[in-house]
Amino acid sequence: MSNQTSLEVSGVSKIYPNGYEALADVSFNMQQGEFICIIGRSGAGKSTLLRCINGLHPVTRGSIRIQGTEITSLPDEEKLAIRRRIGFIFQEFNLVGRLSVMHNVLSGRLGYMNGFHSVIGYFSQEHRQKALECLGRVHMLHRATYRADNISGGEKQRVAIARALAQEPLLLLADEPVASLDPDLTWGIMEDLRSVAREEHVPTLVNIHDLETAKAFADRIIGIARGRILYDGPPSGLTTELLREIYRSDDPNRRSRYELVS
Ligand SMILES: Nc1ncnc2c1ncn2[C@@H]1O[C@H](COP(=O)(O)OP(=O)(O)OP(=O)(O)O)[C@@H](O)[C@H]1O
Ligand SMILES: [Mg+2]
Structure with missing residues (x-):
């Protein structure tokens, strides 16, 4: 492998x-x-x-x-x-500031959801679990409920990494x-x-x-x-x-x- x-x-x-x-x-x-x-x-x-x-x-x-x-x-x-x-990580993080950290990471799951669920923003337990795992992977679980624009630059970049990981990137x-x-x-x-x-x-x-x-x-x-x-x-x-x-x-x-x- x-x-x-x-x-x-x-x-x-x-x-x-x-x-x-x-x-x-x-x-x-x-x-x-x-x-x-x-x-x-x-x-x-x-x-x-x-x-x-x-x-x-x-x-x-x-x-x-x-x-x-x-x-x-x-x-x-x-x-x-x-x-x-393909996970893409930018210099300026590109998080959605008004959304929670958790929601930003969940957006990495959109490619795995059916059209209806992604339109209404319904994330199943399985997707939530995956997002939490990804946040844990970069030590950001304690920020899950924060608004993305209220965390520091380093934290934002960790969340962006978690979002990329949630895509299960190749x-x-x-x-x-x-x-x-x-x-x-x-x-x-x-x-x-x-x-x-x-x-x-x-x-x-x-x-x-x-x-x-x-x-x-x-x-x-x-x-x-x-x-x-x-x-x-x-x-x-x-x-x-x-x-x-x-x-x-x-x-x-x-x-x-x-x-x-x-
Ligand atoms: N859309 C475009 N149309 C025309 N030229 C472009 C376009 N995008 C980039 N270039 C040119 O292509 C070259 C390479 O740009 P690129 O952004 O890939 O460089 P870079 O190595 O990432 O630079 P930096 O370290 O400043 O980010 C530059 O000369 C740039 O001006
Ligand atoms: Mg460049």
Whole structure:
């Protein structure tokens, strides 16, 4: 089971309607439970990659398989069914502030409910039980009845992780999940994400700006620059040379700190 390929991205290119090529021939695989951090400077294509994987953006070329199913050519209805099994965690949490924490997590169950029940917002005992388990998984049971806009940023991100877990995800994608949090919280959230990936066997892909955090947590790091993968390997293999290239700016007035150290 641990060697099963969960995600296969192969030769993916993404050209936006304005002609900008944000991804160029991107290929990599992920196994069950793998925790990968994607690094790269602003504009490198990190968010574009996650949006292509969850089907939010159509790819221009290439193939994306999730547990063997090619998702780029699926009819809309089947694409939606797969999307419901992809947990997406955002920098700004994207909770519904006026709803309780519990309701936010229950919304992760919508893909498992019949149309009528989801329209009237009826959640069976089984769904409630699952939502509570997910909240417990990230130590947030004591906040279940709070309004989502009354909890702290770190708590919101834990609730967002619980909501993603309630989807029983095949894959977890997190786009800068710690960029709005202070450094102490950052490590707690990264630890939660990594333990969920490992213990629930969910492959998890995290876009992250902070290199030190990426190196501290990732099983594997993918370094992207100008839409291309420049590095794919263990954190220990990232040399200063590679980092310079990954973070190299085309603008001489906006050198990265890796270009400035000699
Ligand atoms: N809808 C769009 N249309 C045209 N170009 C776009 C679109 N969305 C993104 N881009 C461009 O594609 C490139 C990659 O953007 P993307 O958001 O994937 O970068 P990123 O690595 O996530 O950056 P950041 O670290 O700032 O979040 C950027 O140059 C961006 O301006
Ligand atoms: Mg981004």
